[in-house]
Amino acid sequence: MSQFVAATTQEAIALEDAHGAHNYHPLPVVIARGSGVHVWDPEGKRYYDFLSAYSAVNQGHCHPRIIEALTQQASQLCLSSR
Numbered sequence: 001m002s003q004f005v006a007a008t009t010q011e012a013i014a015l016e017d018a019h020g021a022h023n024y025h026p027l028p029v030v031i032a033r034g035s036g037v038h039v040w041d042p043e044g045k046r047y048y049d050f051l052s053a054y055s056a057v058n059q060g061h062c063h064p065r066i067i068e069a070l071t072q073q074a075s076q077l078c079l080s081s082r
Contacts, residue, residue: 007042008043009028009029009030009041009042009043011042012030012042013028013030029041029047030042031047033061034049034062035060035061035062036060036061036062037060037061038061039061049061
């Protein structure tokens with residue numbers, strides 16, 4: 001699987017600025033990975049993710065039961081059209 005990983009926060013911000021939509025001014029933080037209530041930037045700095053009130057992440061990042069269900073479903077069917 002091919003995967004893009006920015007080497008640094010500044011590299012990722014520069015790429016987003018060059019190729020992303022400019023409909024709002026984002027915070028100067030890049031999130032490389034998450035686990036539970038924490039997220040990390042490409043340099044390894046850990047942050048608390050205070051977006052837990054947002055329903056999509058209220059269970060934390062990479063919850064093992066959700067990853068298991070997602071993997072099971074994706075191995076059967078990923079996308080269907082109406």
